Amino acid sequence: MTAIKHALQRDIFTPNDERLLSIVNVCKAGKKKKNCFLCATVTTERPVQVKVVKVKKSDKGDFYKRQIAWALRDLAVVDAKDAIKENPEFDLHFEKIYKWVASSTAEKNAFISCIWKLNQRYLRKKIDFVNVSSQLLEELPKVTEESVPSGENQSVTGGDEEAGDEYQELNAREEQDIEIMMEGCEYAISNAEAFAERLSRELQVLDGANIQSIMASEKQVNILMKLLDEALKEVDQIEFKLSSYEEMLQSVKEQMDQISESNHLIHLSNTNNVKLLSEIEFLVNHMDLAKGHIKALQDGDLAASRGIEACTNAADALLQCMNVALRPGHDMLLAVKQQQQRFGDLREHFARRLASHLNNVFVQQFTQALLQLYNRSYFLSVPGHDQSSTLAQHSVELTLPNHHPFHRDLLRYAKLMEWLKSTDYGKYEGLTKNYMDYLSRLYEREIKDFFEVAKIKMTGTTKESKKFGQRRLSLVGLHGSSGKLTGSTSSLNKLSVQSSGNRRSQSSSLLDMGNMSASDLDVADRTKFDKIFEQVLSELEPLCLAEQDFISKFFKLQQHQSMPGSVTEADDPDGGTLSRQHNPGTPLPVSSEKDMIRQMMTKIFRCIEPELNNLIALGDKIDSFNSLYMLVKMSHHVWTAQNVDPASFLSTTLGNVLVTVKRNFDKCISNQIRQMEEVKISKKSKVGILPFVAEFEEFAGLAESIFKNAERRGDLDKAYTKLIRGVFVNVEKVANESQKTPRDVVMMENFHHIFATLSRLKISCLEAEKKEAKQKYTDHLQSYVIYSLGQPLEKLNHFFEGVEARVAQGIREEEVSYQLAFNKQELRKVIKEYPGKEVKKGLDNLYKKVDKHLCEEENLLQVVWHSMQDEFIRQYKHFEGLIARCYPGSGVTMEFTIQDILDYCSSIAQSH
Numbered sequence: 001m002t003a004i005k006h007a008l009q010r011d012i013f014t015p016n017d018e019r020l021l022s023i024v025n026v027c028k029a030g031k032k033k034k035n036c037f038l039c040a041t042v043t044t045e046r047p048v049q050v051k052v053v054k055v056k057k058s059d060k061g062d063f064y065k066r067q068i069a070w071a072l073r074d075l076a077v078v079d080a081k082d083a084i085k086e087n088p089e090f091d092l093h094f095e096k097i098y099k100w101v102a103s104s105t106a107e108k109n110a111f112i113s114c115i116w117k118l119n120q121r122y123l124r125k126k127i128d129f130v131n132v133s134s135q136l137l138e139e140l141p142k143v144t145e146e147s148v149p150s151g152e153n154q155s156v157t158g159g160d161e162e163a164g165d166e167y168q169e170l171n172a173r174e175e176q177d178i179e180i181m182m183e184g185c186e187y188a189i190s191n192a193e194a195f196a197e198r199l200s201r202e203l204q205v206l207d208g209a210n211i212q213s214i215m216a217s218e219k220q221v222n223i224l225m226k227l228l229d230e231a232l233k234e235v236d237q238i239e240f241k242l243s244s245y246e247e248m249l250q251s252v253k254e255q256m257d258q259i260s261e262s263n264h265l266i267h268l269s270n271t272n273n274v275k276l277l278s279e280i281e282f283l284v285n286h287m288d289l290a291k292g293h294i295k296a297l298q299d300g301d302l303a304a305s306r307g308i309e310a311c312t313n314a315a316d317a318l319l320q321c322m323n324v325a326l327r328p329g330h331d332m333l334l335a336v337k338q339q340q341q342r343f344g345d346l347r348e349h350f351a352r353r354l355a356s357h358l359n360n361v362f363v364q365q366f367t368q369a370l371l372q373l374y375n376r377s378y379f380l381s382v383p384g385h386d387q388s389s390t391l392a393q394h395s396v397e398l399t400l401p402n403h404h405p406f407h408r409d410l411l412r413y414a415k416l417m418e419w420l421k422s423t424d425y426g427k428y429e430g431l432t433k434n435y436m437d438y439l440s441r442l443y444e445r446e447i448k449d450f451f452e453v454a455k456i457k458m459t460g461t462t463k464e465s466k467k468f469g470q471r472r473l474s475l476v477g478l479h480g481s482s483g484k485l486t487g488s489t490s491s492l493n494k495l496s497v498q499s500s501g502n503r504r505s506q507s508s509s510l511l512d513m514g515n516m517s518a519s520d521l522d523v524a525d526r527t528k529f530d531k532i533f534e535q536v537l538s539e540l541e542p543l544c545l546a547e548q549d550f551i552s553k554f555f556k557l558q559q560h561q562s563m564p565g566s567v568t569e570a571d572d573p574d575g576g577t578l579s580r581q582h583n584p585g586t587p588l589p590v591s592s593e594k595d596m597i598r599q600m601m602t603k604i605f606r607c608i609e610p611e612l613n614n615l616i617a618l619g620d621k622i623d624s625f626n627s628l629y630m631l632v633k634m635s636h637h638v639w640t641a642q643n644v645d646p647a648s649f650l651s652t653t654l655g656n657v658l659v660t661v662k663r664n665f666d667k668c669i670s671n672q673i674r675q676m677e678e679v680k681i682s683k684k685s686k687v688g689i690l691p692f693v694a695e696f697e698e699f700a701g702l703a704e705s706i707f708k709n710a711e712r713r714g715d716l717d718k719a720y721t722k723l724i725r726g727v728f729v730n731v732e733k734v735a736n737e738s739q740k741t742p743r744d745v746v747m748m749e750n751f752h753h754i755f756a757t758l759s760r761l762k763i764s765c766l767e768a769e770k771k772e773a774k775q776k777y778t779d780h781l782q783s784y785v786i787y788s789l790g791q792p793l794e795k796l797n798h799f800f801e802g803v804e805a806r807v808a809q810g811i812r813e814e815e816v817s818y819q820l821a822f823n824k825q826e827l828r829k830v831i832k833e834y835p836g837k838e839v840k841k842g843l844d845n846l847y848k849k850v851d852k853h854l855c856e857e858e859n860l861l862q863v864v865w866h867s868m869q870d871e872f873i874r875q876y877k878h879f880e881g882l883i884a885r886c887y888p889g890s891g892v893t894m895e896f897t898i899q900d901i902l903d904y905c906s907s908i909a910q911s912h
Contacts (some may be wrong), residue, residue, distance in 0.1 A: 440606060
């Protein structure tokens, strides 16, 4: 086993700077016996690492290899199985339990004893040794450096029996000494026994010399002992002096402790005084309101600019004093409580005074505005007078009253309103409701009068309208501080528009109104309507924006865009609360403030949307084409409003009205398509250009002039597509039903008119329809020409149709002349029936017939006649070719030439 131990130390552990302390030959319990070695090792370098290493032979069995190593600190339990009886089995508990069987009990015990010693020396954590004999677990003996060689002192057991038996390698100096000693003896190698005896004799001599040296040094030891006794006496004297010094220092320490405690109390008192002064200064600086501020809050003039400024500064100072962040314990001071109570009383008094004053300002401005409105509308209030003439005489402009002076006066109180909002939200909310109540009534009267003037300017007549002069603004009185103004006002006059029942050439797009006939409604009337409608929108837009901006600034509400779907309040145009979920007296969050602006605007301008819808309905009754103007204008104003704020009241209201305008526009298109389907043609007169074709031209021309650079071009393109398809279908329908005019003529003329219209207007979305119209016009022109040309040379046409039929049956062209019905004599007979005069006469009759079929407004007679001339010449050339091929050498020719045809056609055209 010693040889194996030395071999493992040399081959495996020395290269890794490790020392092998113990080894045991083991195999795994319960399995086929495959022997290996468990080795206990320590590293030679610090810090020392203790390991248990498993070593086994290689597969070939010629050398040992290191298989696995465990750190000893990971070992939890060593189980020897039996502490009394000898048993070679034992367990080591690392991360799992390893069961081993040693080759002998002695090796197992020696290995476990080594593990126990390593645990005692190197590990703080103690390993549990179970079923181990107490003799193996003995304390490490204490040894001196003299009793153990220097090399062995680094081993685990400082002087145990195993340490002497361990193998020690010689160092370089020891090897050199042995070599010198062996060189001095010639037989050191040849006669080892003699060399050993010599060494033994020399050792005995050295031992004797050592004993004599020790005996000689006894005297010196006695002298040393004497000196040590004297030194001990000196030490006792020094200790006595130190004790006296310590007693003296103890009394000084007590005095210094008293002085230190006194200084600490003085410092603590100063610190407390400084802190107290700081707290008093804090309360005085932050909770003391100047007398001037108090006087301003109690008696300040809220009507003058200086008084408003003084009250604003005093209110801000009061708010700062009330909102100061008190430190812990301040609220328990009586002075602080009294000051807070005083601030609360000042706040309540000033809030009540401010709310009362602003209510009075609202009432005063409301009364003043109503008086101005009364003076503005008084000349219209004389009963029995014609409103249109009255408007002309007084040059009444279509404008809305300017509220800028009222806004300017109220904005002086904006900071005070912000203060009121943060300190007394209940009064702030009450002012908000009063303002909405006054303004909604004022704006309702102003806007209704404004729309009355707009309607009168649009219609230009009052024959069927009620008397606008019935309106009277009577200011009965103001009720106390609530400022509710009562009055009587007539409802808006509803213009009753009577339709004369007469359509303008199969179109109901224009309706008669009063004394106006459909013919009076021309481009000038539509331009007038467009300007009036634009003026209405241009007046409403700045009015709404100015009021919304004022509300935001005066009531200190956020005006930026809110997220869609964040509305939690309910619109209440009848004067209910602004929010279903808001508790009165509590400031609104930012998102709710955005909605509050929109709801205030909705209540104040609740009459705008109905009035706009009434105006749109009137414009649609005057002329359904007005919906084009309204769609463009309304779309532009909606687009402008959405660029400013997509969620604003103006954007939402105009968007809702735009939906109505779009419905009217779609209704206009649907009506035109329905009229196309209902059109009836006269059975006694020629058709010509159909009414709905002319109306489409008028609609397209008007629409292109209106929708130039408009934002809603897509709606017009969709309408174009619907209309043009309706025109195509109904033109073909009328052509099929026509009895007086040939179908091809109806199709040709109307599609030529459609093609000319689309070419002139250059509508990009109808390029395909333009090509289709041109193709239909060309096809029906060709069809009409071919159909008409069959009549002047009818027998000749029938003869050559028979010739072509024979050729088609397989008869050779040069053999056709041998057919009885188509010989040369028959050909000459047919040709003689069509001399030049007869041909000219037939062409003249054809020209007259074509002239009867075609209408004058489209001017296609010469075009058709030229096409017939070309087609006739083509047929002539075709007949000449058949004669040349089927009757070669016969000398048979037509009795007129191509030049004759040209002369005939030219003279006929000139004569008519």
